[in-house]
Amino acid sequence: MTKPKFVSLAAVALAALAFGSPAIAAEGFAPYGTAKVDMHKMDSTNVVFDVNYENPKSLNTLYFFVKNTMKETKGKVVIVTHGPELRAFAKENYEKYAGEMERMNELAQAGVEFKMCNNAMRAAGFKPEDLHGFITVVPAGFPELAYWQSKGYQYINPLPLPVRDVRYLDQPQLRPKTN
Numbered sequence: 001m002t003k004p005k006f007v008s009l010a011a012v013a014l015a016a017l018a019f020g021s022p023a024i025a026a027e028g029f030a031p032y033g034t035a036k037v038d039m040h041k042m043d044s045t046n047v048v049f050d051v052n053y054e055n056p057k058s059l060n061t062l063y064f065f066v067k068n069t070m071k072e073t074k075g076k077v078v079i080v081t082h083g084p085e086l087r088a089f090a091k092e093n094y095e096k097y098a099g100e101m102e103r104m105n106e107l108a109q110a111g112v113e114f115k116m117c118n119n120a121m122r123a124a125g126f127k128p129e130d131l132h133g134f135i136t137v138v139p140a141g142f143p144e145l146a147y148w149q150s151k152g153y154q155y156i157n158p159l160p161l162p163v164r165d166v167r168y169l170d171q172p173q174l175r176p177k178t179n
Helices: 005-019 022-028 056-073 084-089 098-109 118-123 141-150
Strands: 045-051 074-081 113-117 135-138 154-156
Touching: 045 056, 045 141, 056 074, 056 084, 056 098, 056 154, 074 084, 074 141, 084 098, 084 113, 098 113, 113 118, 113 141, 118 135, 141 154
Parallel strands: 045 074, 045 154, 074 113, 113 135
Antiparallel strands: none
């Protein structure tokens, strides 16, 4: 009886680790082949982002998600905000969140529409007049998401987890040396 294929592949990987560097082992061990590349062009696509972040500083990550999405989809963009991040949009908190608001205003100037859930806003203790001028208060966040989806907008739920340099969490030896 032959051993399962994954055992022999695992043995190859262990041997590579034992006799070479982890980088060489990673380069030589490819039990599933190598990724394909398909950098296709997209048709114009309208999108709606569902934003509910615990930390308003996560709006910085949202900024880059939206910019990258706009570059590829070339359609209209709506952001529906209905979580604790909404406090960053309050005029009274401008100094604390000035960088985030500059980025959000840049998106608004580029045509991104910002919709804020009235229920969340009121539960947080704010009124429409407390918010920056690029915000539009809407009746409720989840129905607003459904509304835009009914208009053909594609739903995006961007978790605020940046991926920059995560490779080096598992493989710190692969980090390029800087001079």
